[in-house]
Every structure is written in structure tokens, then in C-alpha cells.
Amino acid sequence: MNRSGDEQAVDPQTKTTRPRSRYVDTLRAVAITRVFLHHTLWISWLAVLFPSMFVMFGLAGAMTAASLERKGPAPTVRSRLRRTLPPLWALAAVAIPLMLINGWQHDTTNPLRWQDLLYWVLPLANPPASSWGGAFTLALWYIRAYIWFVLLSPIFWWFFQRWPVKTLVAPLTGAVLLYSPLVPLPVNRVGDVMWSTASYGTAWMLGFARHTRLLDRxxxxxxxxxxxxxxxxxxxxxxxxxxxxxxxxxxxxxxxTGFVLLALRARPTLAWLDRFPRLARLVSAFNARAITIYVWQLPVLFLTGALLQYAGITPLTTEMKIASLLVGAPLTALAVLAVGWVEDIAARRRPALVPAVPSPRSAPAGQPAPAAASA
Structure with missing residues (x-):
């Protein structure tokens, strides 16, 4: 999950900042919005209309490929971890004390194992939660999957540069095999990592293909x-x-995977966004606060549901869903205002309540955007 600073790269030859891709930023903003709407309205066809997680992994793969090509493996991994982990730690600073206050030590369903708290520091497995605090961790599987993709990307990149087509289809083939009786999938943390890597792996590799312009051919x-x-x-x-x-x-x-193939093959300039500066600014803000929005939306929505039930609104009704949207959206915005500045620090920007992100510029019509910007 890469944010605004990732697309705004400095050309080592000219020492100038290359323009960002409006299309990439807009895709990510739509993906995050769709995730929020799905968790608010619980409409199953939304995930079919726009499979956000596949899009987010595809975009992250493109940005990671650009970074690997520009900086090399070790700096890329360090940079991705530095940008991803602090927002998770900000959530942990709130979630863990609250779960302890609410009796995690005596939870018989999800007992506290102190050593497992290390997964809140580096989520190589899903961070643990108490029965009471499950909402804090329901969406964190994405962070865990992303971390593994980052750690494995230098290896993936090596294979992709030598055998691009085989590397593209390998994860999808692996997903089918893991779901078949031929290769039983372990029902544990190892199985979680294997499945997410196989299921979303081709989307990540399609990001590689977009960056190298293999898809353009x-x-x-x-x-x-x-x-x-x-x-x-x-x-x-x-x-x-x-x-x-x-x-x-x-x-x-x-x-x-099919959706991401088409989405990453396209390269529209979206120049029309220049006529709507507020919308363009909102897209930039979503990108600058992508991880914060993602990790905080479910805890806030569960809190919203509890408040609405306390007010007498029946759960799982249309009235509850609409009220959750109307109440949950501003509460999520407040949470992002309160802790979103952590992403600024992670990206080595000056911390601000409202992200000071420059509006991205589109590439001129008929000209391809620079690789790192358009990835």
C-alpha cells in the first residue's frame, strides 16, 4: 500500500521531481472508498464491481518495482517497512491498552499470549486481539500480506526480469493448486501467508508488468x-x-486478477480532474492517509454500530446501514485527523492534520508519463 510520496520520485540525473500519476492515485482512492463502503453497507456486489484488494496489491507491486529498479532491494524493503509500520503502531498504541483494560488477560476465547504481541510490531502473522477487540484486527490481514510481498519482492523481481510470463502466471497456478486436493493448504499462520501470496501474487506481478511496460506491448x-x-x-x-x-x-x-489486468493496462491521463481542484485534492489526501484510513475504518465503524444500537436503531437493517454511513464517515475522518500525521512522519514529511500534498500532474496527451510516476 504505497502513498503519495512513492509516486513522486526524484530523477537522479536531473534532480527534479517527476510528476505523479493521477490515474494511480485515483485508482487507490476509489479502492479505499470501496472498502469503506463495503464495510459500512455490507453489499456483496460491491466487491465484484471493484475488487479493491486486488487493485491495491497491483498498484503496490508497480510502485515496488519502480523502487527496486531505482534504489535496489535493501533500500526498497527498508523504505516500504518505514512507511507501512508506524501507522500500524499508532493503532497498536490505542488497541492494546484498551484490550488489556477490558480483560484480555482473562479472555478464555482469545487468550493473551504476550509473545504474540510482537506481531503488532512486525506483522509476519495477523496481529492478535481479544474477543472484545476483534474489530481492531479484522482488516489487518492486508498489512500482513503486504509485508510479505515487500520482503519477497527482491526475489520476485529477480525471477520476473528473467522469466516474466512464467513469473506472472505462477502465483495464480499456485492458488488453484492450493485449493485442490493435490496440495493441502495448512490451516494455520503459514497457510494464511501461502494463500494470500498465491491469491494476490499475480496482481502484484501485473504491477511489475505495468512498471516495465510489458503490459503496454x-x-x-x-x-x-x-x-x-x-x-x-x-x-x-x-x-x-x-x-x-x-x-x-x-x-x-x-x-x-482479470480486473487488475485491465485496470493496469489502461493509462488514461485523467486531465479532467484539473477542472475539479477540490476533488483532486481529496484524491491526494486519500493517498497521503491510505494506511490510516484502512486500519482505523473498521474499529470506528464498530464503535458507530454500538452507538446506533444504544440509540435504539436495529442492527443489520437498511436504516442502520444508512446511519452507519452518515455517522461513521465523519467519525473515521476525525480518527484520521487525530493520528494521520503519523504517515507524514513515516514518509519524512512535516506532520500536519490535513496532509500538505501537491496536486499530481497528468502527463501531456500523447506522451507516456515517466515510469516511476505512471507505474
Missing amino acids: IPVWVCAAAAGVLGVAGYFWGAGQGGFPFADPIAETLWG
Whole structure:
């Protein structure tokens, strides 16, 4: 999950700041918004309409490839960890004391194991929570998966540079195998890491392909046809399992991968955003506070639900969902205002309540944006 500072790179030859990609920023802002709406309204088709997690991994893969090419493996890993972990630690500084105050030491369902608190420092596995504080950790699997992709990316990049097509399809092939009887998936922390790496791995590699412009060499109609095949295969696979078709893990992976293939193949300038400076500013702000929004939205929404129930609104009704949106959105904004400055420190910017992010510029029509900016 990369934020504004990642796309705004300094060219080592000219020492100038290269322009950011409006399209990349907008995709990420839409992805974060969709996640928030899904957790507020709980409408299943939203995840089909815009598979946010696959998009976010794809964009992160592109930004990581740009960093690997520009800075090398060790500086890239250090930079990604430095930008990702402090917002998680800010959440931990609130969540852990609250869970302890509410009796985590005596929780029989999710007992406290002090050594597991290390996963709040470096989430190589999902950070633990008490039964009372589960809302703090429900969404943190993404941070855990992202950290593993960052740590593995130097290896992935080495393989991709030598065998790009095989490296692209390997994770998707692995996901199908892990879901088959041929390769039983462990039901533990190792299994969680294996599945998320396989399921979202091709989206990450497509980010590599976008940065290297490998995707640009494939005709749009070919990408559209491949995405269509993946989507149709996902639908029929999921339908054959019963229930909502894209709720099946393989169906979701096939659909999400096809969506990212098309999304990363496109390179619109989105120059029309220049006519709406407030909207452009909002997109920039979402990118500057991406991790903070993501890690705080579920705890805030659970708090919102508790407040609405206390006010007498029946849970899981349309009235509750609309009220959650109207109340939860400003409460989430307040939480972001309170702790979002941590992302400024992580990105080595001057901390501010409202992020002081310059509006990105689009590449001139007919000209490709610089690789690091357009990745």
C-alpha cells in the first residue's frame, strides 16, 4: 500500500521531481472508498464491481518495482517497512491498552499470549486481539500480506526480469493448486501467508508488468479477452460451488486478477480532474492517509454500530446501514485527523492534520508519463 510520496520520485540525473500519476492515485482512492463502503453497507456486489484488494496489491507491486529498479532491494524493503509500520503502531498504541483494560488477560476465547504481541510490531502473522477487540484486527490481514510481498519482492523481481510470463502466471497456478486436493493448504499462520501470496501474487506481478511496460506491448483487446476469460471462469467456478458465485476463493481470485489486468493496462491521463481542484485534492489526501484510513475504518465503524444500537436503531437493517454511513464517515475522518500525521512522519514529511500534498500532474496527451510516476 504505497502513498503519495512513492509516486513522486526524484530523477537522479536531473534532480527534479517527476510528476505523479493521477490515474494511480485515483485508482487507490476509489479502492479505499470501496472498502469503506463495503464495510459500512455490507453489499456483496460491491466487491465484484471493484475488487479493491486486488487493485491495491497491483498498484503496490508497480510502485515496488519502480523502487527496486531505482534504489535496489535493501533500500526498497527498508523504505516500504518505514512507511507501512508506524501507522500500524499508532493503532497498536490505542488497541492494546484498551484490550488489556477490558480483560484480555482473562479472555478464555482469545487468550493473551504476550509473545504474540510482537506481531503488532512486525506483522509476519495477523496481529492478535481479544474477543472484545476483534474489530481492531479484522482488516489487518492486508498489512500482513503486504509485508510479505515487500520482503519477497527482491526475489520476485529477480525471477520476473528473467522469466516474466512464467513469473506472472505462477502465483495464480499456485492458488488453484492450493485449493485442490493435490496440495493441502495448512490451516494455520503459514497457510494464511501461502494463500494470500498465491491469491494476490499475480496482481502484484501485473504491477511489475505495468512498471516495465510489458503490459503496454500487449494489445488492449488481448488483455480484455484474457480478463473476460478469467471473469467467466471465475463465475462458473463459483456458481458450481453454490451460493454467491464470487464468494468462492478461486472465483474471487480469477475475477480480481482479470480486473487488475485491465485496470493496469489502461493509462488514461485523467486531465479532467484539473477542472475539479477540490476533488483532486481529496484524491491526494486519500493517498497521503491510505494506511490510516484502512486500519482505523473498521474499529470506528464498530464503535458507530454500538452507538446506533444504544440509540435504539436495529442492527443489520437498511436504516442502520444508512446511519452507519452518515455517522461513521465523519467519525473515521476525525480518527484520521487525530493520528494521520503519523504517515507524514513515516514518509519524512512535516506532520500536519490535513496532509500538505501537491496536486499530481497528468502527463501531456500523447506522451507516456515517466515510469516511476505512471507505474
